[in-house]
Each structure stands twice: as structure tokens, then as C-alpha cells.
Amino acid sequence: MTEEQVYTVIEKFGNIELRAYDPCMIAEISVEGTFEGAGSRAFRPLVSFIGGGNRTGQKVAMTAPVLQDVPDGRSDGSEYVVSFVMPAGSTRADMPDPTDTRVALRAVPAHKAVAIRFSGRWTKLSFDENLTALETAATEHGFTLAGDPRLARYDPPWTPWFMRRNEVVWTIAVDE
Numbered sequence: 001m002t003e004e005q006v007y008t009v010i011e012k013f014g015n016i017e018l019r020a021y022d023p024c025m026i027a028e029i030s031v032e033g034t035f036e037g038a039g040s041r042a043f044r045p046l047v048s049f050i051g052g053g054n055r056t057g058q059k060v061a062m063t064a065p066v067l068q069d070v071p072d073g074r075s076d077g078s079e080y081v082v083s084f085v086m087p088a089g090s091t092r093a094d095m096p097d098p099t100d101t102r103v104a105l106r107a108v109p110a111h112k113a114v115a116i117r118f119s120g121r122w123t124k125l126s127f128d129e130n131l132t133a134l135e136t137a138a139t140e141h142g143f144t145l146a147g148d149p150r151l152a153r154y155d156p157p158w159t160p161w162f163m164r165r166n167e168v169v170w171t172i173a174v175d176e
Helices: 035-050 124-140
Strands: 007-013 018-023 024-032 067-068 081-086 104-108 109-118 150-151 166-171
Touching: 018 124, 024 035, 024 150, 035 067, 035 081, 109 124, 124 166
Parallel strands: none
Antiparallel strands: 007 018, 018 109, 024 081, 024 104, 067 081, 067 150, 109 166, 150 166
16 A cells, blocks of 8 residues: 555645644655646656656655645646655755756645545646635635645546545744
8 A cells, every 4th residue: 555645634624624644754856737737747856756767766655645746736837836745754964966957856834734535537627616615714714824735646546536535735933
């Protein structure tokens, strides 16, 4: 079974979860393209990195989800940051240096976020619909959203669309 990013559910509001995420390391790449195409464009360099395409040839376990930051929430901009979460407990010192200069490693501190889960295809429309529901619930519960929302994909592309686990996740301000 694929390891998943570590978090604890603090509270549920209907289908919205307030979560506390553990700190983690991510490997990320910025790609240009459409919302739907960004994940595909980023996948090869990221999978190459975890498959041994790095300075030491070290393989790194695949984890879930694959994250895609969505700048400005709804803009179908031409640039997205797509990330693989590294195995729990990884530190920068544990990670090999990427050989592809487009791939960067970054430590993500512990944080809180709100999330909404949905199944189906990874489309801009499904993301936007769930983002609207998440924003509404966050506002109703007094949370201040911080940074950009992100799409979290838990399943490989060959998983039937109706069985896919997807989420819209948005960090909330530190004081909450």
C-alpha cells in the first residue's frame, strides 16, 4: 500500500475536514500548461527523481498524494507547481540532490488546512466546484485561507474515474 502524507483530522464540518499536517519534504517542479495537463507534464521529471535520477542514484518511495498548487485559486494560468510528498520523516539531509535542475526539494512546516474530498476526473470544473464549497465552508467557520489552494490526487491515472480519491486542500492562517 502506498504511504500517504501524514495528517490528523481535528474536526469535521459536513464533508469538510480541518486537518493538522505533519512537517514533510516535497520534491516539486514548476510547469507550464493547462490545469488538466500540468500533472502529466510534471510527472516524468518527478518520477525520474524518485526512481534514482538523482546524484546518488537513490530510489525514494512513491507516496500519495501528488499535489498541484493552483495559483490564484481559479485562474487557469499557464504555470503550476506540482509536487511529490517524500516519505514521512524525511529531511533535506536524507534526500539526494536532483540531477534535473527543474526539480527542487523543499521542507514544508507543520500546518493546518481545510480539505474537501471528491471522486471523479481531474478537471478544472470539478476542482472549481469543490473549491467553491471549501471556500464557503471555511468562511462560514471563520477560517482565514492562506496561500494557494491545491489539488491532491491519491490514485494513479489508470484508476477508474469514479473510484479516484481527490481533494481540494487549502492552508489556513497560522493563528487559527
